[in-house]
Amino acid sequence: MKLVTRSRSTVHVAVGVLINDVNEILIAQRPKGKPFPGFWEFPGGKIEPQETPCQALLRELHEELGIEINPDHPLLLGNVKYAYPEFIFQAPVFICTSWERQPQPLEGQRLVWAKPFDLLSYNLLPACKGICLLLQEKTDFIARERKRNIFQDSMNKIIKNVPNPTR
Ligand SMILES: Nc1nc2c([nH]c(=O)n2[C@H]2C[C@H](O)[C@@H](COP(=O)(O)OP(=O)(O)OP(=O)(O)O)O2)c(=O)[nH]1
Numbered sequence: 001m002k003l004v005t006r007s008r009s010t011v012h013v014a015v016g017v018l019i020n021d022v023n024e025i026l027i028a029q030r031p032k033g034k035p036f037p038g039f040w041e042f043p044g045g046k047i048e049p050q051e052t053p054c055q056a057l058l059r060e061l062h063e064e065l066g067i068e069i070n071p072d073h074p075l076l077l078g079n080v081k082y083a084y085p086e087f088i089f090q091a092p093v094f095i096c097t098s099w100e101r102q103p104q105p106l107e108g109q110r111l112v113w114a115k116p117f118d119l120l121s122y123n124l125l126p127a128c129k130g131i132c133l134l135l136q137e138k139t140d141f142i143a144r145e146r147k148r149n150i151f152q153d154s155m156n157k158i159i160k161n162v163p164n165p166t167r
């Protein structure tokens with residue numbers, strides 16, 4: 001019997017976790033016409049070959065939400081990998097707590113500011129569970145860097161709900 005192996009390409013995606021002044025997190029519902037319609041995700045998009053992850057993040061957040069972010073501001077939390085049947089999702093994940101202008105749904109997506117402990121009640125893309133875990137793991141770091149003690153408390157509440165995804 002012949003063994004057929006499929007090689008999956010890796011898609012590099014810059015992901016932004018926007019946290020507002022009351023420690024809510026911005027999530028977006030993918031519109032019809034894009035892959036995975038109806039699923040919720042963190043804003044961001046594919047990194048172009050000539051871009052750094054941070055440059056891609058700033059461009060994507062401008063295109064999708066119409067906001068401007070100081071290039072020195074996003075804080076890299078870590079990398080999340082998830083194997084979909086069709087491709088490997090590989091994402092540097094940044095947090096942002098400051099930007100110019102209000103986020104707007106410029107690509108027909110629904111936007112919601114979710115409380116950290118509500119995040120998992122949304123139908124998130126499978127790879128986003130890994131992003132939630134990373135947020136949870138890094139709450140001390142986020143609190144220290146961004147003086148977000150309330151955020152730390154909220155994030156601690158989601159720990160027991162995050163299933164451990166296959167990474
Ligand atoms: N932006 C984003 N994409 C995610 C997340 N989780 C996850 O599995 N993905 C997947 C969905 C997509 O198949 C892939 C690329 O993201 P994307 O569709 O946002 O890429 P993009 O903004 O460049 O979109 P496009 O120009 O190709 O239409 O990553 C997430 O939290 N945020």
Ligand SMILES: [Mg+2]
Binds near residue numbers: 043044045064
């Ligand atoms: Mg996108």
